[in-house]
Amino acid sequence: MHAVDSSLPLIAPPAHPIAQRMTPERYATRVERQRNRERYQSQRYDPLYLISRIIPVNQTIRWGLKATGLYRHARREFTTPRLVHLEHRCPRWPAAFDGLRILHLTDLHIDIDPGLIPAILAGIEGAECDLCVITGDFRNSHDTPRQEVLQLSQRILEALPQPVYGTLGNHDEVELAEPLEATGLIRLLMNEHVVLPFRGGQFTLAGIDDTFFHEAGDIPAAMAGAPTAQESPRILLAHGPDIVEEADRHQVAFTPCGHTHGGQICLPGGKPLLAIDKLPSHLLAGAWRAGDMIGYTSRGTGGCRVPVRLNCPAEITLHTLRPA
Numbered sequence: 358m359h360a361v362d363s364s365l366p367l368i369a370p371p372a373h374p375i376a377q378r379m380t381p382e383r384y385a386t387r388v389e390r391q392r393n394r395e396r397y398q399s400q401r402y403d404p405l406y407l408i409s410r411i412i413p414v415n416q417t418i419r420w421g422l423k424a425t426g427l428y429r430h431a432r433r434e435f436t437t438p439r440l441v442h443l444e445h446r447c448p449r450w451p452a453a454f455d456g457l458r459i460l461h462l463t464d465l466h467i468d469i470d471p472g473l474i475p476a477i478l479a480g481i482e483g484a485e486c487d488l489c490v491i492t493g494d495f496r497n498s499h500d501t502p503r504q505e506v507l508q509l510s511q512r513i514l515e516a517l518p519q520p521v522y523g524t525l526g527n528h529d530e531v532e533l534a535e536p537l538e539a540t541g542l543i544r545l546l547m548n549e550h551v552v553l554p555f556r557g558g559q560f561t562l563a564g565i566d567d568t569f570f571h572e573a574g575d576i577p578a579a580m581a582g583a584p585t586a587q588e589s590p591r592i593l594l595a596h597g598p599d600i601v602e603e604a605d606r607h608q609v610a611f612t613p614c615g616h617t618h619g620g621q622i623c624l625p626g627g628k629p630l631l632a633i634d635k636l637p638s639h640l641l642a643g644a645w646r647a648g649d650m651i652g653y654t655s656r657g658t659g660g661c662r663v664p665v666r667l668n669c670p671a672e673i674t675l676h677t678l679r680p681a
């Protein structure tokens with residue numbers, strides 16, 4: 358396994374508590390939205406939430422798959438995440454750093470089906486990378502005790518190649534961040550960045566908090582004080598791909614993200630049966646380009662609501678960055 362630089366600590370230790378790192382105002386906004394989830398959820402565009410007020414969506418999905426004989430297949434698609442190898446030609450990625458490899462997991466929702474853990478461990482076995490990232494949604498249910506999410510996440514973190522950096526997603530409570538970091542197995546980037554040495558040079562790895570529900574993401578804050586993109590090319594971790602224009606304006610070379618689950622339950626060909634959030638269809642799954650930035654929306658390693666997938670297999674992604 359190749360670490361970014363074996364002469365440095367594997368994970369850059371956080372200098373301050375989470376609230377300080379996010380700014381106290383952003384932290385307070387996030388906690389307020391967590392506490393009053395129902396009220397905020399009813400105010401925003403979320404077709405699944407609106408439908409779930411009328412019909413029991415989860416039971417209907419289960420019933421529909423069983424009635425059509427697709428349930429076992431959909432369970433198998435959920436429980437067998439595949440390692441997907443991809444190369445990206447990035448206009449802002451320098452030739453000197455050709456070949457940086459990023460192992461990308463996202464949307465574990467690990468409490469929905471802890472039986473997924475052995476499949477994830479099998480999926481990452483033997484994967485060689487320089488850096489590992491998890492782009493949020495460690496947790497699925499707001500009712501799952503924090504300690505349980507932590508223990509399940511730790512089983513995956515212990516198996517991942519170091520260093521591991523991450524962000525939180527819209528399902529994660531901010532109080533999960535410090536215990537996650539206390540494992541010593543992951544460093545979260547809460548609207549902040551680290552500069553990592555690589556092949557005698559350096560690149561900037563920034564990350565933002567959730568923008569979808571908690572409105573806590575802040576790219577300018579994450580990039581504040583960073584070297585210029587010319588001195589240190591930029592990678593941005595974000596839970597979802599709703600930040601493309603702003604990330605491009607900040608000269609980001611590559612953005613791995615998740616959140617959409619690729620639709621999770623799709624028609625043959627990958628068109629989702631139920632769209633998630635207001636996102637252009639090209640951002641729903643796979644690679645995309647915004648200006649000179651290349652991004653990738655993972656279909657997700659886990660998924661939410663019901664542990665099934667249809668025409669949208671779970672994935673662990675190994676990105677290799679190349680210059681354009």
Ligand SMILES: [Fe+2]
Pocket residue numbers: 464466494526528616617618660661
């Ligand atoms: Fe998710």
